[in-house]
Amino acid sequence: DVTPTDGPAIASDVDATGDSRTPYYLKNFRFILESVLGDEDSVGLLDEADMRTISAFQALEDDAQKLYVRLHNRRKGWHRSGKLEYSEIGSGLYAAIAQLSACELLHTEGRLDDLDTILRLLPAPDVKELAKSFRIQSNAMTARKSGKSGAGSTTGTSSSSGGGGGKQDVVGAILRHCRQQLSVFSATGTEAPVKKRAKALLGKCVTVPSAVRDVFNRLVRLFAVASWLDDDSQLSNGSNTVIYNLLLSSNGSIEYPKYTIKKETKLFTDRDAFLRFCAALELEHDLLACKENSQWAAALDVYTGSRPVFDECMEQRLWADAEKRPQFLLRFTDGWVLSRLMSQCVDIMERHRMYADATALLRLLLSGPFCRSSRGRWYDRLALDLDQHLRQRTEALDVVERGLNDEYVVTGHRLALQQRAVRLCTAASAPEVLRNRLSDFPPPQLLVAKEVEIPGRMYPGVATGTKSYFMRNYSPTGTGDGASVEADPTAQHIMLLSVEELAMEHYRCKDGFECGIHAEGSSFSALFGLFFWDIIFDDSVADVFRNAYQAMPLDFYTQHFYEKRKEKIEHRVDELRCMDSKMVEAEVVRVWTSHHGTHCGCLNWDLFADMEQAVEFATCVGGQLLAGICSLLSKNYRHRRGGLPDLTLWSKKKKTCKFVEVKGPNDRLSHKQHMWMHHLVEMGADVDVCHVRAIGGKMLQ
8 A cells, every 4th residue: 555645746847946947747747657657557568669668758858858748748740840839948949859750759751751741731822832833723713714714704724823712622632633643654643743842841840650659648548547537538638638737736726635545456457458448548539529520420430440349349358357346447448438439429320310220239338337327328218219210119118128127227317218118108109019018117206396487587689599698677785895786676777697596586585595506416516525525535445546646536436436335324324314503514614624625526615605605505404404415425426416406595594495496498307307306305305496487578778
């Protein structure tokens, strides 16, 4: 066991001696290398080629190391040397390039041979000048000349300037010209002279070789792999985020909790398993980039290329050894990442109306041991595709039944499947065989919250599809710091309120809840973090803390969290039930004064203005309700962090609290929100579903 303070110290911009000549990004990049090389498990995943690359970097002079890290953290591809301006390197740039090139950590323009890449690196004026020098016309120029000819103008010859059109159009024209102008004397036609001229215009340029980049990306992943819990896709995004977080930690902007690191199980069984994991992350990163840019055809290509990899993983059971480990460690396998990737590909296939392929993929996902928290969504999606798109309604109901018998289908997903079963059995077009099965799926008996309706004058100056705002007349009262506003239907002053702000104003004026926050689930998560801090960061559980930079244990978003701490959690829940307001206040004060500002994944310290406000809120909630809320969150935080009420309101005078889910016009409760309404009403909480009814409003002058 080692404590988080063991190992090399993280570097900030200025070290203990006041030396600021070595920038933070280089110091922290070195820190990452030292940390990985100092870990026996991590070193076992590196081969001789990796070590040679690392040694080559460590042997570089400072300027060359600075330049490498700068380029490593930029986007992949080639960069024009003349555009590289780093003040900390200055006049040593070209010497650094030469040193990096000599040890094969950098490639220069001599390795650049792809004409398309060269042309896209060139600025638009140079591309157009290149086209002009080879008498190449773009489509835009040809169209313009044709238009002029049709109008009676004299048509130019092919020797006219080819600079017409945008850069992309001209690049396309040059590439087409080179493919078409083949001669008996040259297999490349005019490509060779065009490429030579283009490289002369381009000048010096550099790129980090893919093999070198991969080595250091793997080192960063080994260092940071335990830092992300619920969004492992960030591991695909390079080292920028990791180095930045190290800077925040080193300068005091982020303080991590104190715990003892206790490793008993290797994250990766061997080097091959680690390489497969990294390759899967790269595929996932490619898909995320396509989705972010709405490139759906390219996204489908990513699926087509990655599907054989996933099939091989499932058929050969490459993850069989890893499956014997705790479920939360399975996320460090290629099978887990590929399953998450394939889950996102289901949406891609549905966009392309490939419903048969989508259902086949969903069945394959459900046959594996990965991403169990997604099983409810997979069952529901499979049933929907079978019912709505493939018209296989009996099979759809069978899928729903299997889902309801799956122990990993919980909370809102279970409710969604129950409701889908009822719809399948009671649809007007449902065959008799389905109607006869309705008794097998009794509707859930859910408690419901009180429903309240308030009117709101909708502001008409909001574009369709954007957030709605409502108008309220008010009179300003007081001056200076004591100024406030009071609702006054006859006043000439008008303020715009969101639907949540309108509801908060209603409850403040009508029910006397003078305090409140619009935080959805954050207020509940904050309570859980405050009252379960010692259990969350209990380091007696092996393998959940792997490095010093974790905001939560690795199993926090899994059922393993509750299972391994069941006795302590139940004891804590019993303590909360017995707490009076003074005991609740004392506990908040203890945790706040001991840990305020320490990074915790479920606790946003800025949610409350100060400790006094946090105490007010917690004491108004009370021990009984705190126990019920924290008990639910502890058993399945991943699923239950969503669907919580929008508004948390409390009254210091009455020592009461209220939770309100606000719904604007044409809005309705989600499945998870239905479940939380049920649980809160069952606990005896004061809960409302507040519907804002839009009424007409005059346009503001």
